Amino acid sequence: MPDPLLPQPAVQPPSITVNGLTLALAPTRETVSIGPFAKCLPDLDAALASTFGVTLPADFSTASGQDGLQLTKAAHHQWFAHAPAGAGLMARLAPLCAGLAALTNQTDSRVTLCLRGTGADAVAAKLVPVDLAPHHFGPGHTALTLAGHIPVILSRPDGTSGLDFTVFRSFARSLHHDIHVAMKGGIPHSERV
Amino acid sequence: MRLNCPHCGERSLEEFTYRGDATVRRPALDAPAESWVDYVYLRENPAGRHEEYWYHGAGCRAWLVVERDTTTHMVHGVRPAGAASENARSES
Numbered sequence: 082m083p084d085p086l087l088p089q090p091a092v093q094p095p096s097i098t099v100n101g102l103t104l105a106l107a108p109t110r111e112t113v114s115i116g117p118f119a120k121c122l123p124d125l126d127a128a129l130a131s132t133f134g135v136t137l138p139a140d141f142s143t144a145s146g147q148d149g150l151q152l153t154k155a156a157h158h159q160w161f162a163h164a165p166a167g168a169g170l171m172a173r174l175a176p177l178c179a180g181l182a183a184l185t186n187q188t189d190s191r192v193t194l195c196l197r198g199t200g201a202d203a204v205a206a207k208l209v210p211v212d213l214a215p216h217h218f219g220p221g222h223t224a225l226t227l228a229g230h231i232p233v234i235l236s237r238p239d240g241t242s243g244l245d246f247t248v249f250r251s252f253a254r255s256l257h258h259d260i261h262v263a264m265k266g267g268i269p270h271s272e273r274v
Numbered sequence: 275m276r277l278n279c280p281h282c283g284e285r286s287l288e289e290f291t292y293r294g295d296a297t298v299r300r301p302a303l304d305a306p307a308e309s310w311v312d313y314v315y316l317r318e319n320p321a322g323r324h325e326e327y328w329y330h331g332a333g334c335r336a337w338l339v340v341e342r343d344t345t346t347h348m349v350h351g352v353r354p355a356g357a358a359s360e361n362a363r364s365e366s
Binding site for chain 2: 156
């Protein structure tokens, strides 16, 4: 008889602290991918604006709306809608986007690792090839790139210092290991202020 | 080598995959066999500017057309592939 599937955290332990930096697994959010049909983007934006007060960001960034909704550009002509667990996101978006966009429930397909603390940028810079300077990658910005060899959605959240790595759940342990090693290596002298 | 993705900005080569010659066009369905052999198997090997498909797999996952000089390796331009492809369709 096969073993029953048991819910397990994507990484263990869910939070580690090294050299004053913290790497923690973010609480699971409801996630729905939005793929607008051809020529439907203006109507879709109008529908989202009327209900949530936010439109799909045109550049790689995250926009926040009502009821905890966040819209993140996740690929060319594709966005992720995030909402806190229990928000019933798919049920709310489905009637709104009918005929305008393809919706796919992506909850639990990806997890987010949050790197926080002084020097988080210097540690992240060991892994990601994009410029993390605040004037170039400020709050609300996201970038689709590689962390080491792992594709990630890198974002800098509003209102807190640090970086979020959103990654396919099956890659989370590898990414967690890579970031942990980078944290243990410390902050290079050239990056210390 | 760095490519200036029209969606993501300048990124390094490891994010991209070369996907072939962007100048070939599919023949008409009733085209002679020779045209199909050319389309499937034969490629030019130009010395100079050439258009190539590149796939931004570790970024925005868009197909791009890169105009690159094969003798100097200089990249003259990068644009989304939709308008250049034989399967062009409009978006938005």
